[in-house]
Amino acid sequence: MSILLTNRGSLIFFCLLISQIFIGQIGCVPDKLPFISGEELIYDVEYHMGNTWVSAAKARFIVKDSTFNNNPCYYLEGKGRTLKSYDWFFKVRDKYASFISTKDHKPIHFIRRVREGDFFLNYDYDFDYKNKKAFIEEKRKNIARQDTMDLIPCSYDILSSVYFSRAIDFKKLNKGDTIPIDIILDKEMFSDIGIIYNGTKVIKDQQQRKIECIHFEIELIEGTIFKGNETMDVYVTNDENKIPIYVEAEILVGSIRVYIKSIKNSKRPLTYFP
Numbered sequence: 001m002s003i004l005l006t007n008r009g010s011l012i013f014f015c016l017l018i019s020q021i022f023i024g025q026i027g028c029v030p031d032k033l034p035f036i037s038g039e040e041l042i043y044d045v046e047y048h049m050g051n052t053w054v055s056a057a058k059a060r061f062i063v064k065d066s067t068f069n070n071n072p073c074y075y076l077e078g079k080g081r082t083l084k085s086y087d088w089f090f091k092v093r094d095k096y097a098s099f100i101s102t103k104d105h106k107p108i109h110f111i112r113r114v115r116e117g118d119f120f121l122n123y124d125y126d127f128d129y130k131n132k133k134a135f136i137e138e139k140r141k142n143i144a145r146q147d148t149m150d151l152i153p154c155s156y157d158i159l160s161s162v163y164f165s166r167a168i169d170f171k172k173l174n175k176g177d178t179i180p181i182d183i184i185l186d187k188e189m190f191s192d193i194g195i196i197y198n199g200t201k202v203i204k205d206q207q208q209r210k211i212e213c214i215h216f217e218i219e220l221i222e223g224t225i226f227k228g229n230e231t232m233d234v235y236v237t238n239d240e241n242k243i244p245i246y247v248e249a250e251i252l253v254g255s256i257r258v259y260i261k262s263i264k265n266s267k268r269p270l271t272y273f274p
Contacts, residue, residue, distance in 0.1 A: 034166040038265035039063040048255040068099040098159040110157035166242035210273035
């Protein structure tokens, strides 16, 4: 299923974007984090084929206590994979991981592993905020090289920015506000992505439970599976957890949507309406 690919990061790149909001507005170092060690979020990814929605992939995000170079860290991990029923056509097994300091909550090391059909790509980033540099090791077929890139104060890797973005105080926003964010991906800095706040809405999860959510539109990066000048609709819980519940977007061929399937060990219990 080639529609799950992007030229920058494939299936999981879409899944990561579901909570990619407001990193530029939290001052880089949030006062408190909206997650705890042990949190696990699992999502179903569906594709609109003809007149039917079909299950095509799954994504899983976890948080664990860890260390990196003897520094206490949170280990954040996101994995995306096509279902076995689609592996014969195009097999995807992608992984993103970030080690973030428990002291200042900034990323120390970032890992990206792409496995799509016969294509593979490895990226390893080491962050040096003192000298405003990121050191990068890249491995592809017949290619192995090292690079550096400049860091700006709020330049986080894509996975750590997903988690940090959940720390925003949404109560300070007005409906219609547009906020810029900064994303590092594939040795590039993306600083022109906007988020449009659309207020709150009660939606249903896959178990038909009602939950109040914050609704946003995200301006999508051109050159991926998404159409240029398009937006993605995102719904996150209107509570201290800010967990993404549902996402939908138009893509180059058809539509795609993501449902939360399982939530374990959230910082606070979720509140559902009867």
